[in-house]
Amino acid sequence: MEINIGKKNSHKIFFFKCPSCGLSYSTTLPSFIKNELPELVDISSKKLEGAFKRGNLKFYDSQGVDSIQFRKRIGKIESGTMICFGDKIEVIRGFPKIRRTLMLNPSLKDHFSDEVAVEEKMNGYNVRIALINHKITAFTRGGYICPYTTKKAPELMDLTDFFRDNPETVICGEMVGTENPYVTHYYPEVGSLGFKIFDLREKVSNHPLTVDEKFETLEKYGLPPVKLLGVFDVEDAPEKVMNIVKKLGEADREGVVMKDPEMKITPLKYTSSKAHADELEYAFRYPFEFGRSFFFSRVIREGFQAYELDESEFELKQRAKRLGESILYPMLDVIKHVSRGDVASEDLVIHVDSYDDAADFVRHLRDLGVVATLLEFEDGKAVIRRIHQSTSDRITNYLRGGLY
Numbered sequence: 057m058e059i060n061i062g063k064k065n066s067h068k069i070f071f072f073k074c075p076s077c078g079l080s081y082s083t084t085l086p087s088f089i090k091n092e093l094p095e096l097v098d099i100s101s102k103k104l105e106g107a108f109k110r111g112n113l114k115f116y117d118s119q120g121v122d123s124i125q126f127r128k129r130i131g132k133i134e135s136g137t138m139i140c141f142g143d144k145i146e147v148i149r150g151f152p153k154i155r156r157t158l159m160l161n162p163s164l165k166d167h168f169s170d171e172v173a174v175e176e177k178m179n180g181y182n183v184r185i186a187l188i189n190h191k192i193t194a195f196t197r198g199g200y201i202c203p204y205t206t207k208k209a210p211e212l213m214d215l216t217d218f219f220r221d222n223p224e225t226v227i228c229g230e231m232v233g234t235e236n237p238y239v240t241h242y243y244p245e246v247g248s249l250g251f252k253i254f255d256l257r258e259k260v261s262n263h264p265l266t267v268d269e270k271f272e273t274l275e276k277y278g279l280p281p282v283k284l285l286g287v288f289d290v291e292d293a294p295e296k297v298m299n300i301v302k303k304l305g306e307a308d309r310e311g312v313v314m315k316d317p318e319m320k321i322t323p324l325k326y327t328s329s330k331a332h333a334d335e336l337e338y339a340f341r342y343p344f345e346f347g348r349s350f351f352f353s354r355v356i357r358e359g360f361q362a363y364e365l366d367e368s369e370f371e372l373k374q375r376a377k378r379l380g381e382s383i384l385y386p387m388l389d390v391i392k393h394v395s396r397g398d399v400a401s402e403d404l405v406i407h408v409d410s411y412d413d414a415a416d417f418v419r420h421l422r423d424l425g426v427v428a429t430l431l432e433f434e435d436g437k438a439v440i441r442r443i444h445q446s447t448s449d450r451i452t453n454y455l456r457g458g459l460y
């Protein structure tokens with residue numbers, strides 16, 4: 057079935073089964089958005105039609121699944137939400153944004169009630185796994201169906217029993233490791249590729265299991281959880297969390313996500329100085345691919361952490377050095393690189409079964425707006441080159457004397 061995103065979809069006919077009466081219907085996209093979707097997501101048809109016109113609701117077809125993608129948050133429905141058509145309509149809600157605290161004290165006491173469960177925050181990419189049309193399907197943050205993740209997730213863990221018993225649950229987790237096409241980070245216990253689960257949520261409502269229920273369920277099905285680093289009284293939490301995050305940073309790990317054990321209050325995140333420096337170092341290697349707020353927010357985090365920690369002169373010097381080096385060195389490297397006539401690029405390595413799988417993934421990257429080519433494929437190892445065009449062009453221009 058050939059479907060093009062754009063005007064043509066107005067005429068495409070969908071077939072679906074009504075969730076309440078079970079009867080089969082056929083409809084067009086605009087008519088579905090006007091008539092059926094409002095009830096499904098509890099948003100007025102006027103608002104949804106407006107969002108469709110502005111391109112915030114889009115038709116998306118990938119891996120044999122027809123769907124409507126929420127490109128932006130609409131009302132209380134998160135960006136990344138997917139309405140998937142099959143023999144049944146599935147609503148996979150977007151993963152909620154986690155707000156950040158800059159001052160553990162007093163944020164934690166203000167935000168949580170009695171206790172705080174502290175989980176490790178893994179540095180990889182966000183994945184939601186759910187049954188769509190009886191098939192295990194993996195979505196990345198914005199609601200894209202990723203062919204690589206869809207293939208790898210069931211290889212990394214046996215999901216059959218879990219989904220047989222819990223077909224209405226969405227597994228939310230982080231894909232981590234060095235052989236990771238989106239966010240690479242080395243974890244000694246993971247190596248090339250691994251999956252860590254941090255939430256179990258219900259389809260449609262996005263209702264999460266409590267922290268205890270989640271860890272018990274994962275244990276029952278032998279599925280890999282993120283690490284629970286402790287459950288603390290809210291009064292003690294700021295100091296405990298600060299010590300944990302310091303140690304995590306020393307071990308080159310990202311930070312923590314703090315959760316209400318009942319999951320009634322929204323979680324908060326807090327990250328290590330090492331993580332800020334690593335992100336700055338990466339971003340300054342391709343400085344013109346990122347918005348200015350990316351850099352600014354990481355520097356702000358360092359300022360507040362240094363203040364809250366009340367560091368010694370020596371510690372502060374180390375922080376300043378780490379911060380400065382993470383900005384200057386990568387930038388100088390990339391300027392030198394481009395000055396030699398080379399293009400700013402990075403190579404990603406993944407292992408897939410066939411050349412077609414590798415090509416399929418590169419197509420998926422292009423759908424996401426990434427400029428990428430398949431550089432080589434041999435014995436299942438694919439090297440994909442990602443080109444950072446803005447960085448290359450702008451540096452070239454400035455090197456030739458172009459004004460900033």
Ligand code: ATP
Nearest residue numbers: 151153154175176177178181182230254282313325
């Ligand atoms: P957003 O909050 O919108 O995802 P972001 O891309 O900046 O923004 P991060 O700063 O990485 O995200 O923080 C939130 C992400 O952390 C979650 O989306 C999730 O993918 C990841 N994460 C890792 N470990 C956990 C955990 N234990 N609990 C919840 N989320 C976790």
Ligand code: MG
Nearest residue numbers: 178179180181
């Ligand atoms: Mg992250």
